[in-house]
Every structure is written in C-alpha cells, then in structure tokens.
Amino acid sequence: MIGVGKIKQYSNVLDKPLSKGKQEVSLSAFAFLFSELVQYNQTQVDNIAELERRLEDAGYAVGARVLELLCHRDKGNRRETRLLGILSFVHSTVWKVLFGKVADSLEKGTEHEDEYMISEKELLVNRFISIPKDMGTFNCGAFVAGIVRGVLDSAGFPAVVTAHFVPMEGQQRPRTTILIKFAEEVLRREARLG
C-alpha cells in the first residue's frame, strides 16, 4: 500500500495541517479512478446529456473546494473580485495545481462579449479516452468544465461552462476547449466596477 507507515495519524481532520500541495499522484492511478467514475455514471443514465451533467456535478464539488483552498494557500488570503483576475487564476493557479502545468491558452470569444475559452492540446482527463462514433459530441472534459464552473460560481461569477473538441490541422487528436459563458449579472457588475 502506498504511503503506509509514512503518514502521521490524526484523530480528526481539524488537527491535521493543511496540505502544502507538493505531492504528485500517479497518472495511471488517476486515469483508472476517472475511468471508473465515467463507467459508473454511464450505468446510471440513459442519454449523453445526462452523463455530461453528472460528470460536471462531480467536478463542481472539486472546484468549489479548490477555490477556497488555493486562495488561502497560494494567494495569501486575497479574493478575486474582477473577471480577468478570476480567469487568469483558473488558467494558471488552478490548472497548475490540478494538472501540473498552466493551460495552453486563454482567449476571449470573438463573437460574444461574455464568452471566454480555455484551450488545452491534450487535456489530462482525455489522455486515455477516445469517444466512440455513436456517442456524438460527448466529451469527458465535462468533468473539468464542472471544476471551472465550481470555481467561478463559488467566487461569485456564475457561468455556463461546456467542454468541446476542436479539430486541429496537422494533428491526429482534436484539442479540448472549455467554453465559459458568463451570466448577465457578472458583466453588469464588471461594468459598474469600471
């Protein structure tokens, strides 16, 4: 068993110091666990949209916690109150802690003012996943979309977040784009804060 004998035992979580966040987790262990999460949820649903929603909900719970932990640990108790601030927090701080690197790109949507995109050439959760033809546009990145939505929503920036495959020229595998569409109230508040 991993870690047996190394970890000091605490009688309850409140006595245990908060983790410094330097430990790394084996990719195969994570991939195996994630595969089980997808498979289990697949047995519980009868359509793709429902499966995506369930993965998103699982991610949401992660996001809400990650926000609170990282603002305390990595940002020295500062909150994010601005739109661009929270987006770059997700793009760099959150990504680095969860996936070990910053996201490949953060862009503003060209057609709509309220849309932003975080793109990743090879999203960690999708590395060992290929989607069968009959599942259409299903993307396991829905889990990551859920994490992003959890962070944004908890910080007071409600948004609709979805994951999409975008084919890339000269590449066999499509990249994954996380599309963030903010609620109207967020943009109104941004305009007011100036």
Place this chain on the structure above:
Amino acid sequence: MATTACFIIVSRNDIPIYEAEVGSATKREDVAQLHQFILHAALDIVQDLAWTTSAMFLKAIDRFNDLVVSVYVTAGHTRLMLLHDSRNDDGIKSFFQEVHELYIKILLNPLYLPGSRITSSQFDTKVRALARKYL
C-alpha cells in the same frame, strides 16, 4: 476576553451554518437573539463592500450602540461575522484567519456538503478556544 461577543458563519446562500455566543457575560436568550438580529442586518453592507476590495478581512463595517460588527469574507463568499465590544483589531484578524483555516479543513471533507450546517463538536471546541485566546 471580551464581555460580549457573538460569532456566526453565514454560507454564500445567506444561511447561518454555525453560531456561537463566546462572550464572558452571562447568557440571556433575548440578548442572543438581539445579537443575531444585528449581525443579519449587517449582511447587506457586506454584500456591497465585498466587491470593492480583494482583502478578506473587512474590519468593522457596522455598529449598534457600543457593539461593533467585524466581517471576514472568504474566497467562496462564506462570511465569518463577529459582534464584539472590544477594540482589538489584530486579535480579531488572527481569530478570523485561524477560524478560516478550520473552515477550509471542514470544507475539504468530501462528506461535508458545502453550505450545510457545521455540526462537528471538535470545530465548536476549537472555535471557542480561539475566542478565549484572541478576543
């Protein structure tokens, strides 16, 4: 230690998830209710102020006779609110920061549903100990 102090944690959905009377004054039910009333009345001010600064500790934001309301807003907009009659900003700040850390530990427990009541008795014991130490 302060004679009067009332501490509550309000979730981002405006529901109180933890309450404690931590003053050394004798407990009376009507006084406790008044304290809660004052704290809840201050929530509107917090909502406006929270977006004007990125600091978590908002210092004293409201007063009622000789009682002062100090607030600490976490990244997830959970509000730690303290009603007190002492003037000890540094102690209050340390108190909030340590309770914030305790709150994160509670939140990271996968069996705790964010926004639900904190029922852990260890949490209660630790918060009261911190209040004795700092307030």
